[in-house]
């Protein structure tokens with residue numbers, strides 16, 4: 001049985017992890033830390049979990065409790081840049097047998113120069129990057145891995161949407177995306193606070209979103225000389241990510257090839273049109289579809305940023321890493337309508 005310890009359990013991602021893990025049949029115990037809410041029950045911060053999960057936030061991780069089981073798993077769900085120095089300070093061999101899954105961007109990029117280009121600062125511990133495996137669960141599953149970097153939410157949608165173009169004669173794609181407010185975490189900032197975005201729609205970080213580092217890594221690994229232009233938008237939604245990739249259709253390429261590509265992926269649902277967002281919300285499913293018109297083509301991808309783009313994909317990665325059935329604890333739909 002698994003014991004799961006969540007570092008940063010009071011945030012949006014921490015709450016979502018608690019929600020998925022509470023329902024996981026192989027998880028016998030869950031503990032979670034919060035500096036601000038230590039001693040309070042989980043339900044005081046995440047009211048949706050009241051009666052579903054007992055326990056309270058710890059000020060500090062209880063490592064002895066974690067170790068006292070067959071399969072210890074740590075989920076780090078902290079703001080970008082907070083986990084890497086903590087991990088670097090762990091003594092050699094500490095948590096050696098545990099599976100550690102980081103949901104931040106700290107260990108996603110194997111090349112420290114690529115990291116520095118996109119995050120505008122040097123990586124704090126480049127010598128540790130080689131310990132980590134990038135876990136894009138539906139594309140490059142982390143089997144037998146004990147250090148897993150969970151992908152970014154936009155990066156998940158972008159890579160799943162670009163995979164049908166591997167090996168195709170396409171040299172440029174233009175991608176437009178939208179995201180909801182929960183993507184920025186629980187602390188409001190000037191551009192993310194509800195009143196500034198609830199009735200607005202705007203582009204942000206045009207051509208310069210940090211998740212392009214993951215896309216660049218994906219393209220290099222697949223030897224794809226593809227130029228990608230990506231403009232994300234902040235939409236009046238709470239959850240959800242939707243992207244549309246537009247390109248000149250290569251000879252012989254049809255939208256049906258996507259169904260073949262993903263036929264063995266339980267959580268990738270191929271739609272006969274560009275996918276809606278709502279059917280993915282609250283679930284680990286990612287919906288993809290394409291349309292073509294003459295020489296033009298468009299691929300759409302939709303997912304829930306807090307679930308498939310974050311917490312439920314981390315649970316899928318845990319299942320894969322520990323040799324469990326991939327769908328364990330995850331085979332459920334969101335609500336319809338919303």
Ligand SMILES: NC(=O)c1ccc[n+]([C@@H]2O[C@H](COP(=O)([O-])OP(=O)(O)OC[C@H]3O[C@@H](n4cnc5c(N)ncnc54)[C@H](OP(=O)(O)O)[C@@H]3O)[C@@H](O)[C@H]2O)c1
Pocket residue numbers: 007008009010011012013014033034035036037077078079080082103104105151152153182183184185186187305306309310
């Ligand atoms: N939101 C998304 O859609 C999404 C999707 C994919 C990946 N991510 C990534 O996942 C991570 C968490 O995102 P989130 O949206 O859950 O953020 P969040 O809502 O801001 O939560 C952050 C959590 O980290 C804790 N924390 C902050 N600084 C800490 C420190 N120095 N030491 C220990 N705990 C600390 C906070 O709790 P206390 O202050 O109470 O300790 C809180 O529980 C980020 O790296 C984010 O980029 C987010």
